[in-house]
Amino acid sequence: MSAPERFERLEATRIVAAPGALDEIDSPDGGRLLRLAPDDLLVLPPPERVEVADPYAIIEPEAGFSAAWFDRSELARLQAVSGWEFPVRCPEFAQGHLAGVPVKMLFDEGGVLVLVPAVLAHHLEERLGLGERAE
Amino acid sequence: MIDFEGTQVPFEEGDTVLTAVLRAGLWPWGGCLCSEGDCPYCLVTLEGVSYVRACRTPAVEGLKVAPHPSGGYPALPSSTPPPTGESAVGFEMVHCDTVVIGQGRSGRKAAAEARERGRRVVTLEARAGREAVGVYPGPEVVARTRDGMARIFSAEVVVATGSVELQPVCPGNQLTGILTRRAAERLAASGVDLGRAVSVGRPPEGVDCQPARGRLVRFEGEGTVERVVTVDDGTGAERTYSCDTAVVGLGSGPRDTLARMAHGLPGASSVGSAAGCLDRPPVPEEGVVCPCSEVTADDLRSVWNRGFRELELIKRSTLAGTGACQGAVCMPHVRSFVAAGGQELPPSFTARPVVTQITMGEAAAGWYHHPDRRTALHDEHLALGARMERSGGWLRPWTYEDADREYWAVRTGVSICDVSTLGKFLVSGPDADAFLERIYPTTITPLRPGRAKYVLALDERGYVFDDGLVCREGANRFLLTATSAGAGHFEMWLRDWAEAWGMDVRILDRTGSWGAINVTGPLSGELLSRLGAADRLPPFMGHTDMEVAGVACRVMRLSFTGEISYELHHQASRSRDLWRALMDSGADLYVWPHGLEVLEELRLEKGHILVGVDSLPDSTPRRLGHGWAVRMDKADFLGRLAVARTSRMELDKVLVGLEVDGDPPLQGAILRVKGDYAGFVTSSTWSRVLGRSVMLAWLQARDGGFGGDIMIDGRPARRVALPFYDPEG
Numbered sequence: 001m002s003a004p005e006r007f008e009r010l011e012a013t014r015i016v017a018a019p020g021a022l023d024e025i026d027s028p029d030g031g032r033l034l035r036l037a038p039d040d041l042l043v044l045p046p047p048e049r050v051e052v053a054d055p056y057a058i059i060e061p062e063a064g065f066s067a068a069w070f071d072r073s074e075l076a077r078l079q080a081v082s083g084w085e086f087p088v089r090c091p092e093f094a095q096g097h098l099a100g101v102p103v104k105m106l107f108d109e110g111g112v113l114v115l116v117p118a119v120l121a122h123h124l125e126e127r128l129g130l131g132e133r134a135e
Numbered sequence: 136m137i138d139f140e141g142t143q144v145p146f147e148e149g150d151t152v153l154t155a156v157l158r159a160g161l162w163p164w165g166g167c168l169c170s171e172g173d174c175p176y177c178l179v180t181l182e183g184v185s186y187v188r189a190c191r192t193p194a195v196e197g198l199k200v201a202p203h204p205s206g207g208y209p210a211l212p213s214s215t216p217p218p219t220g221e222s223a224v225g226f227e228m229v230h231c232d233t234v235v236i237g238q239g240r241s242g243r244k245a246a247a248e249a250r251e252r253g254r255r256v257v258t259l260e261a262r263a264g265r266e267a268v269g270v271y272p273g274p275e276v277v278a279r280t281r282d283g284m285a286r287i288f289s290a291e292v293v294v295a296t297g298s299v300e301l302q303p304v305c306p307g308n309q310l311t312g313i314l315t316r317r318a319a320e321r322l323a324a325s326g327v328d329l330g331r332a333v334s335v336g337r338p339p340e341g342v343d344c345q346p347a348r349g350r351l352v353r354f355e356g357e358g359t360v361e362r363v364v365t366v367d368d369g370t371g372a373e374r375t376y377s378c379d380t381a382v383v384g385l386g387s388g389p390r391d392t393l394a395r396m397a398h399g400l401p402g403a404s405s406v407g408s409a410a411g412c413l414d415r416p417p418v419p420e421e422g423v424v425c426p427c428s429e430v431t432a433d434d435l436r437s438v439w440n441r442g443f444r445e446l447e448l449i450k451r452s453t454l455a456g457t458g459a460c461q462g463a464v465c466m467p468h469v470r471s472f473v474a475a476g477g478q479e480l481p482p483s484f485t486a487r488p489v490v491t492q493i494t495m496g497e498a499a500a501g502w503y504h505h506p507d508r509r510t511a512l513h514d515e516h517l518a519l520g521a522r523m524e525r526s527g528g529w530l531r532p533w534t535y536e537d538a539d540r541e542y543w544a545v546r547t548g549v550s551i552c553d554v555s556t557l558g559k560f561l562v563s564g565p566d567a568d569a570f571l572e573r574i575y576p577t578t579i580t581p582l583r584p585g586r587a588k589y590v591l592a593l594d595e596r597g598y599v600f601d602d603g604l605v606c607r608e609g610a611n612r613f614l615l616t617a618t619s620a621g622a623g624h625f626e627m628w629l630r631d632w633a634e635a636w637g638m639d640v641r642i643l644d645r646t647g648s649w650g651a652i653n654v655t656g657p658l659s660g661e662l663l664s665r666l667g668a669a670d671r672l673p674p675f676m677g678h679t680d681m682e683v684a685g686v687a688c689r690v691m692r693l694s695f696t697g698e699i700s701y702e703l704h705h706q707a708s709r710s711r712d713l714w715r716a717l718m719d720s721g722a723d724l725y726v727w728p729h730g731l732e733v734l735e736e737l738r739l740e741k742g743h744i745l746v747g748v749d750s751l752p753d754s755t756p757r758r759l760g761h762g763w764a765v766r767m768d769k770a771d772f773l774g775r776l777a778v779a780r781t782s783r784m785e786l787d788k789v790l791v792g793l794e795v796d797g798d799p800p801l802q803g804a805i806l807r808v809k810g811d812y813a814g815f816v817t818s819s820t821w822s823r824v825l826g827r828s829v830m831l832a833w834l835q836a837r838d839g840g841f842g843g844d845i846m847i848d849g850r851p852a853r854r855v856a857l858p859f860y861d862p863e864g
């Protein structure tokens with residue numbers, strides 16, 4: 001089984017701060033830093049502690065995304081419902097739409113982690129036929 | 136065999152429907168057939184789908200085909216649409232470097248050259264069942280294929296669609312039995328018997344026909360062409376040629392609709408005949424110019440004489456070029472007509488997608504409806520029997536199917552409501568105070584940590600476009616709320632102004648990440664106390680952080696229902712735990728959730744406006760009766776100049792509270808004073824607690840005031856001070 005059955009709510013930490021302060025944050029062991037915007041960072045998984053050199057930084061638990069992992073064998077199927085072309089090299093982080101739903105995608109050697117706003121996850125599950133494929 | 140209007144028609148391998156039908160000796164179509172998909176003459180209804188070109192449709196066994204009616208339009212389909220969420224037409228999204236539209240000589244050459252450059256090439260050719268129907272910015276080409284629709288994204292688009300043959304415009308040009316030169320060549324090669332054929336202009340190759348000398352004057356015949364009449368321009372003598380089929384070779388022009396659509400897009404170009412020039416036809420003098428809209432040469436002269444002397448104006452006034460062929464037949468002639476009026480040959484009509492007829496299913500293929508958002512409590516609502524409705528881009532509970540229970544739980548006990556949809560934003564930074572002072576028309580700086588304030592959001596014209604709360608969390612840090620429907624716009628509003636003013640602030644949208652549950656009713660404090668909030672609940676318009684049922688919450692005390700209310704903002708991942716704890720702990724208090732239907736009644740009884748429902752695009756705070764939310768003694772805020780100016784003007788309309796006996800009037804019901812229009816109702820409800828209908832309505836000034844007896848639906852309405860319910864609070 002290479003396709004997930006559904007998206008699961010993701011636990012992460014969101015940091016909005018001066019871009020220079022975000023540049024200095026190191027990637028946590030085994031974790032990921034996803035730069036959503038120059039002043040916006042998503043840290044996976046949520047670190048126990050994070051230092052940000054910006055006294056006005058907003059550091060918040062993030063519960064607004066759901067995520068699912070797709071193997072590389074699923075990429076062609078995802079590409080077929082995407083109006084933008086997936087990056088060739090890995091690792092790469094990209095943001096766009098899949099099947100008309102806004103997503104963030106972290107491409108890795110083994111596949112892609114798809115993040116979708118949790119409030120829209122059910123649409124993407126339906127449009128990708130995740131539940132049906134699992135059956 | 137194909138079934139052509141009840142007649143069984145044989146066909147050969149590779150036949151189109153047009154070829155098979157004509158070979159069978161049937162000729163049901165009037166006008167000059169082009170057999171290349173350009174003209175509108177061979178349109179048929181195919182398996183219930185109309186506006187299909189017979190010349191583009193492969194003949195297959197058992198196909199049911201009927202020509203369009205000779206007058207009027209084909210009947211609308213009566214088939215049942217597919218179930219919601221399912222597409223009847225397949226689609227694919229394709230990514231490449233170069234799309235080449237058309238696979239004639241120029242198209243094949245362009246594709247080969249692109250491949251030599253290492254480009255990934257997609258080719259489209261209508262005759263091969265891969266037909267481009269539109270070019271969009273991107274560039275993006277939308278094509279119809281035998282498998283459905285394709286959206287093709289590329290860096291380059293090469294249009295190589297070749298040329299389109301000119302059609303004859305003269306009396307008799309709508310008779311049957313007329314072909315363009317290339318159509319005659321193609322059909323004759325396919326074994327179609329053209330009988331005695333007479334050609335005008337350039338003769339077809341490989342077709343046995345008699346060339347007619349002179350300039351074409353008219354076709355003659357009863358329904359079918361029987362004679363071709365030409366004139367010798369030197370002597371003025373007419374010649375008549377008897378025939379079964381007339382073939383016209385009058386020149387050509389670029390088949391450039393897609394090229395014009397792509398014009399100006401980065402990476403778009405056209406090659407070959409598609410980039411060529413028009414063989415300018417003679418000025419139309421008689422006959423049908425535009426068969427789709429039945430526009431004659433007389434019609435062109437008529438609108439010209441009435442002052443419509445530009446191509447686009449003539450198109451709009453006659454509808455020439457707006458039909459099934461999108462100007463393929465008429466446009467060269469209309470351009471020539473305009474040029475004869477003393478102007479240069481005008482450029483072609485504006486080209487817009489789609490270039491040929493497609494079905495609604497094909498148009499919808501590959502496009503997704505805008506998704507409705509669901510809160511984390513969606514399944515909880517369904518489990519409680521909620522009927523969900525779309526509201527502000529969300530699916531929200533409208534009712535739990537017992538409005539009385541929902542209402543009285545709020546007014547006499549305790550109720551909960553999922554308000555996760557509210558816009559929620561964190562703002563932090565050294566300029567946070569100054570920023571919000573300029574965003575909002577009220578004072579922000581004096582607000583102490585732990586306190587909240589109701590705010591209006593005004594645009595530069597001083598009009599209200601949103602409202603919400605400002606909560607100070609600490610020095611230089613705030614939580615803002617906005618309406619559910621307005622949250623997306625409000626975030627852009629904040630970011631745009633922060634950037635425009637160069638303010639040093641950080642902004643984070645928490646709308647999707649935080650859930651929010653409103654606990655409301657006289658027993659709301661009791662319920663929250665049971666869940667660990669005893670003695671720590673904030674005062675009115677205060678907020679504090681605490682755990683409720685083990686869930687970290689920001690508890691805000693405010694009211695939209697007219698009863699004591701606490702909004703519990705929390706991580707959306709804990710919404711279900713919190714909701715269930717509230718329901719379980721409040722069971723003996725008869726806690727019950729309420730939906731939007733009852734919330735509408737509750738807020739209206741309390742006279743609270745709903746921005747976007749009760750407000751208009753030109754609603755100033757004063758017109759809304761919210762002048763108290765504006766501090767004109769502030770140095771500046773968005774819309775201040777406009778508010779100052781409009782405040783000096785006489786008030787022309789105002790939002791008022793009204794009551795009537797009996798059922799509430801509908802939203803939008805007209806107010807009349809002495810029989811004249813005096814405004815309309817924006818929100819109305821039957822108030823269970825008051826026992827009468829109450830509403831908000833816009834009332835227009837008359838004779839400098841707002842007096843007079845107001846009638847709604849023929850019933851007298853009483854103007855009353857707001858709120859309707861519990862004015863003492």
